[in-house]
Amino acid sequence: MAVKPNMQPNKTPVTEQEPLVRARNFKEVSMGYTEEEAINEASRCLNCKKPLCVTGCPVSVRIPEFIALVREGKFVEAYKIIKGTNSLPAVTGRVCPQERQCESKCVRGKNGEPVAIGRLERFCADYAMKHPELSEKNTAPTPNGHKVAIVGAGPSSLSCAGDLAKLGYKVTIFEAFHTAGGVLMYGIPEFRLPKAIVQQEIDGLKAMGVEIMTDMVIGKVLSIDEIMADGYEAVFVGSGAGLPRFMGIEGEALVGVYSANEYLTRINLMKAYLDEYDTPIRRAKRVAVVGGGNVAMDAARSAMRLGAEKVYIIYRRSMEEIPARREEVHHAQEEGIEFRLLNNPIRIVGDDDGNVTGIECIKMELGEPDESGRRSPVAVEGSEFMLDVDSVIMAIGTSPNPLIRSTTPGIEANKRGCLVVDESTNATTKDGVYAGGDAVTGAATVILAMGAGKKAAASIDEYIKSK
Amino acid sequence: MFKIIRRSQLNPTTVLMEIEAPYIAAKARAGQFIIYRVDEYGERVPLTIADHNTEKGTITIIFQAIGSSTHKLAQLSEGDSILDVVGPLGTATEYGDAKRVAVVGGGVGCAIAYPQAKQLFEAGVEVDVIAGFRSKDIIILEKEMEAVSNELHICTDDGSAGYHGFVTNKLKELIDSGKQYDLVIAIGPVPMMKFVCKTTEPYGIKTIVSLNPIMIDGTGMCGGCRVTVDGKIRYACVEGPDFDGHKVDFDELMRRNSTYKQHEHEHLCNLTGGVR
Numbered sequence: 001m002a003v004k005p006n007m008q009p010n011k012t013p014v015t016e017q018e019p020l021v022r023a024r025n026f027k028e029v030s031m032g033y034t035e036e037e038a039i040n041e042a043s044r045c046l047n048c049k050k051p052l053c054v055t056g057c058p059v060s061v062r063i064p065e066f067i068a069l070v071r072e073g074k075f076v077e078a079y080k081i082i083k084g085t086n087s088l089p090a091v092t093g094r095v096c097p098q099e100r101q102c103e104s105k106c107v108r109g110k111n112g113e114p115v116a117i118g119r120l121e122r123f124c125a126d127y128a129m130k131h132p133e134l135s136e137k138n139t140a141p142t143p144n145g146h147k148v149a150i151v152g153a154g155p156s157s158l159s160c161a162g163d164l165a166k167l168g169y170k171v172t173i174f175e176a177f178h179t180a181g182g183v184l185m186y187g188i189p190e191f192r193l194p195k196a197i198v199q200q201e202i203d204g205l206k207a208m209g210v211e212i213m214t215d216m217v218i219g220k221v222l223s224i225d226e227i228m229a230d231g232y233e234a235v236f237v238g239s240g241a242g243l244p245r246f247m248g249i250e251g252e253a254l255v256g257v258y259s260a261n262e263y264l265t266r267i268n269l270m271k272a273y274l275d276e277y278d279t280p281i282r283r284a285k286r287v288a289v290v291g292g293g294n295v296a297m298d299a300a301r302s303a304m305r306l307g308a309e310k311v312y313i314i315y316r317r318s319m320e321e322i323p324a325r326r327e328e329v330h331h332a333q334e335e336g337i338e339f340r341l342l343n344n345p346i347r348i349v350g351d352d353d354g355n356v357t358g359i360e361c362i363k364m365e366l367g368e369p370d371e372s373g374r375r376s377p378v379a380v381e382g383s384e385f386m387l388d389v390d391s392v393i394m395a396i397g398t399s400p401n402p403l404i405r406s407t408t409p410g411i412e413a414n415k416r417g418c419l420v421v422d423e424s425t426n427a428t429t430k431d432g433v434y435a436g437g438d439a440v441t442g443a444a445t446v447i448l449a450m451g452a453g454k455k456a457a458a459s460i461d462e463y464i465k466s467k
Numbered sequence: 468m469f470k471i472i473r474r475s476q477l478n479p480t481t482v483l484m485e486i487e488a489p490y491i492a493a494k495a496r497a498g499q500f501i502i503y504r505v506d507e508y509g510e511r512v513p514l515t516i517a518d519h520n521t522e523k524g525t526i527t528i529i530f531q532a533i534g535s536s537t538h539k540l541a542q543l544s545e546g547d548s549i550l551d552v553v554g555p556l557g558t559a560t561e562y563g564d565a566k567r568v569a570v571v572g573g574g575v576g577c578a579i580a581y582p583q584a585k586q587l588f589e590a591g592v593e594v595d596v597i598a599g600f601r602s603k604d605i606i607i608l609e610k611e612m613e614a615v616s617n618e619l620h621i622c623t624d625d626g627s628a629g630y631h632g633f634v635t636n637k638l639k640e641l642i643d644s645g646k647q648y649d650l651v652i653a654i655g656p657v658p659m660m661k662f663v664c665k666t667t668e669p670y671g672i673k674t675i676v677s678l679n680p681i682m683i684d685g686t687g688m689c690g691g692c693r694v695t696v697d698g699k700i701r702y703a704c705v706e707g708p709d710f711d712g713h714k715v716d717f718d719e720l721m722r723r724n725s726t727y728k729q730h731e732h733e734h735l736c737n738l739t740g741g742v743r
Contacts, residue, residue, distance in 0.1 A: 216490070217686050246700060248700075253695055253719050254722075255722055261688055278539075
């Protein structure tokens, strides 16, 4: 290829809503690339002979190939390349931690910024969605006569369902909520991942013949054994993470203390931020969010959008260790959220009516690295201080939901309650039952869940064919 | 969509609905609940299953139109459909090997006390039902409760029917008169359950309560329904709704249940045009 790459050292900027404007609305923060911007950014790709970026992608998107097509203005063709290995590009382009995956391997990153692979992926997906007439319609492939059931309708399940449907399987998804999408619907806010986009991806699966049964809590209304007795030859369990964790400190039952799951579900799934919806939410003025992951950022930024005057992120380690996607931290800072790093809550205090009035914290310093390799924080004696807040949101992770493991004989879970799977096939200890996503790994990323769903789909295909 | 095949008004504010929900009907057991969402804009609201008919594929719910979401539900008629009904959620009540049980219901809580009494009575257990209401005109399910109990004691706060006084007074009288209950099941408003537990505690009678905290998903995801039982956080949706009443922090539950009182009031005013 003789085309000279664009040696501009930094990523082509993307238009975003002004920080102080967007901090008060739920519209998407980033407007995405225009065609010109996308072509300009695509021309920064060196089209490496051994593309390291691909090795950084959990679903092995053929990155240089799609970027070369973007550069030529062949956006729909580029989209098809992505879609070949990634069933939800409009989603991953927005929510993947690219700086730790594909973009972390990009050669351009050694001298400047890496190619904005995530933004380009999003651009292609959005382009294809906006121009449905240009891409082939999703149609139901020729049925192969086999039935597979999927538990849960989050990212691992959607990716598993898409791959199986392509192979001609009759796929039925059982979803506990009234809406499919899992964390993409209840967890990640509209301003980061518009729900219409998720819905469009789900509608695409339906067009391929995937059946989605909502309001079905597996383990309660039907067991896995009953599903299999009903003629499903294999089951994929993508039931997601479960019970929110609390710190076990004083005051966590006060009025105004939320788990991030509850707070975000009220906002995203139940649309409590819109007047015409009935679900209530407290519109707190001063909010403390405890935790440093993407969920903590989402909760803090949502609190701001619900009208808070002051929002704190309380994280017990330093900025170096913060697990959230870099762009989310950056956006949160721009929107005026105050990061109280190396701080740890010790109790929540309330008034006589049981309403939250403050959170007492202690300062921390970093000690020796712990088993996760991160330096573990140690409390600084006598450094306690109080922050005045009227709401506290705990975003410190979840522990797996016991529903499937306690109602499925033969399925094993580890000490932490996560389902045990064979890493090469995602098969559980029960014949014909596969699992992936947070139900297996504990809280992780959308793309890892999708990778697991994809792997399980291939294993299920092999399993059924070999029967 | 879940079709309402029967609707009857039990008293001015309490409504019974029988709903087509074959999957739920096939699995439901006494003590379990459903979550409904009336329409696209509705809240997800938990309601205990009052009865179920596996052959017909129906479940029955009985509720009081007290907040905006229950008002919305009450406005539906026979033949209408509810957008979402999910269940059966929670664990079924475990009676152990109880031989003599007092089932105590308060107000609309009798709708849930009734299936408990029925299940026990049909299993040959000796059952006394103590059912409390504010006054005579809001008594519900009297005949039904009568049919599934050895003794039915209706209590009214104003003395307009049955025993004049609270269910706790009646319960204490019965215990003191020599009734040897080995289990008490209390279902009703939180203060009532609290005081039933206070009544039974000195006698050491095991007391099961059915809690009604704020809930969204009902499957162990949101944590909104957390209650403190025996000093530990427990999730009513998956570990309950039944708990050992002597270990429940009722005051905390009452506080948490009042989280959206202000919102609820405003919402209801919109729904009823300011009339209440």
